[in-house]
Amino acid sequence: EAGVAQSPRYKIIEKRQSVAFWCNPISGHATLYWYQQILGQGPKLLIQFQNNGVVDDSQLPKDRFSAERLKGVDSTLKIQPAKLEDSAVYLCASSSGQGRSPLHFGNGTRLTVT
Amino acid sequence: DQQVKQNSPSLSVQEGRISILNCDYTNSMFDYFLWYKKYPAEGPTFLISISSIKDKNEDGRFTVFLNKSAKHLSLHIVPSQPGDSAVYFCAATPSYNAGNMLTFGGGTRLMVKP
Numbered sequence: 001e002a003g004v005a006q007s008p009r010y011k012i013i014e015k016r017q018s019v020a021f022w023c024n025p026i027s028g029h030a031t032l033y034w035y036q037q038i039l040g041q042g043p044k045l046l047i048q049f050q051n052n053g054v055v056d057d058s059q060l061p062k063d064r065f066s067a068e069r070l071k072g073v074d075s076t077l078k079i080q081p082a083k084l085e086d087s088a089v090y091l092c093a094s095s096s097g098q099g100r101s102p103l104h105f106g107n108g109t110r111l112t113v114t
Numbered sequence: 115d116q117q118v119k120q121n122s123p124s125l126s127v128q129e130g131r132i133s134i135l136n137c138d139y140t141n142s143m144f145d146y147f148l149w150y151k152k153y154p155a156e157g158p159t160f161l162i163s164i165s166s167i168k169d170k171n172e173d174g175r176f177t178v179f180l181n182k183s184a185k186h187l188s189l190h191i192v193p194s195q196p197g198d199s200a201v202y203f204c205a206a207t208p209s210y211n212a213g214n215m216l217t218f219g220g221g222t223r224l225m226v227k228p
Contacts, residue, residue: 033215108157
């Protein structure tokens with residue numbers, strides 16, 4: 001079973017620029033999550049999708065962050081404009097969505113904003 | 115407000131000995147708890163979980179204990195091996211959340227010395 005794929009692995013941008021991250025979940029997984037992990041902290045949920053619908057985006061800074069999951073498979077997370085405090089690893093995870101099925105994480109995208 | 119706390123940022127243990135990682139939570143609605151392990155430059159991987167109806171769950175060398183009255187859980191690794199060296203995250207989710215939106219602790223870095 002192929003894992004969760006994310007790209008790019010690393011990205012360096014200047015503040016006020018925009019950036020986009022891509023995620024391809026495990027085949028057949030209905031639920032997709034984006035987490036932000038700041039250095040030295042645990043992952044923090046940004047948004048959860050069930051198929052192509054948003055389940056929870058209460059912690060997504062909507063003035064600068066946006067995410068979509070067209071066709072209920074791949075997802076993109078965008079930041080525009082980026083701030084210094086957005087420097088973090090952005091993790092995508094997926095699960096089958098059945099019962100307490102565990103989340104499977106990708107290797108993340110490390111974003112550095114200078 | 116941190117709802118899940120791992121108060122020890124790091125732990126060093128000799129190979130063959132027991133590793134005990136601790137986690138405290140404040141939200142009494144949490145009823146399902148998980149431990150994830152994370153190697154550098156990789157995403158977290160699921161290790162073991164426990165439901166609030168149990169006080170212990172065992173999987174090979176890994177055992178998770180839950181003390182609901184103290185709002186405390188711990189992960190025991192016996193015997194510890196050098197390959198166990200990683201960052202361990204405790205996570206929790208409440209009973210009303212069927213979507214597995216996890217709240218993570220800040221992590222504990224475990225170093226197992228040969």
